[in-house]
Amino acid sequence: MNILVIQGHPDSGGGHFCHALAGAYAAGAAGAGHPLRQIDVGAAAVTLLHSRAEWSGPAPGWAAEAQAAILWADHLVLVFPLWLGGMPARLKAWAEHVFREDFAFRRGASGWERHLRGRSARIVVTMGMPAPVYGLWFGAHGTAQLSRAILGFSGIGPVRETRIGMVEGLDAAAREAWLGRMGRLGAKAG
Numbered sequence: 001m002n003i004l005v006i007q008g009h010p011d012s013g014g015g016h017f018c019h020a021l022a023g024a025y026a027a028g029a030a031g032a033g034h035p036l037r038q039i040d041v042g043a044a045a046v047t048l049l050h051s052r053a054e055w056s057g058p059a060p061g062w063a064a065e066a067q068a069a070i071l072w073a074d075h076l077v078l079v080f081p082l083w084l085g086g087m088p089a090r091l092k093a094w095a096e097h098v099f100r101e102d103f104a105f106r107r108g109a110s111g112w113e114r115h116l117r118g119r120s121a122r123i124v125v126t127m128g129m130p131a132p133v134y135g136l137w138f139g140a141h142g143t144a145q146l147s148r149a150i151l152g153f154s155g156i157g158p159v160r161e162t163r164i165g166m167v168e169g170l171d172a173a174a175r176e177a178w179l180g181r182m183g184r185l186g187a188k189a190g
Contacts, residue, residue: 001034001035001075001189002036002037002075003034003036003074003075004037004038004039004077005036005037005039005077006038006041007022007041007042007080008078008094009081010042010089010090010091012043018080018126020175021164021178021179021182022079024179024180024183024186025077025186026038027183028184029187029189030186031186032189039066041080042090044062044094045062046093046097047060049093056100059097060097066097067098067103070116073119075119075120075189076120076156077121077186078091078146081125081126081127082125082126082127082134082142086141086145087146095146104116105155112153114153114154120157120158121156121160122160122190123159123162124164125163125164127163128165129166130165131165131166132165133165143161147161162182162185
């Protein structure tokens, strides 16, 4: 299975637990023989879209490369920290550029055509609050936006989530356990 790991932390180059999680998933996938590509959103020349005309126009080069990687992939993995209840602004801007109309979907004569069918995804999100609180109290609206309104609307499914809560307080053993779990998920392309 072709796997695309998208590191959505805005800080490029590592150093955060999100980078370690993405690395563990990628290592597990590569170790199991899955063809693998990776995107570091923090390293992309992401800009904000300022109008519908910009969104409807041609994608910048880095976004077109990401689109090609998505078309290549059977399974996408997006790893990012929860900021103010949702994706960091840089990742949201990246998604707006990449999941454009006519690439990801289009309004057809009989409804919406979803162009990215046949792919699955996993969202891995770290957060400072307990993961159950994010789901039960806050309704997980930030990850729902990504899983339903962006990935699902484009035809990607199933979309599974891994929520890692209280990340700043995790001790070394808990971090190693999460990294092991990511490696196992990568090996089975889950």
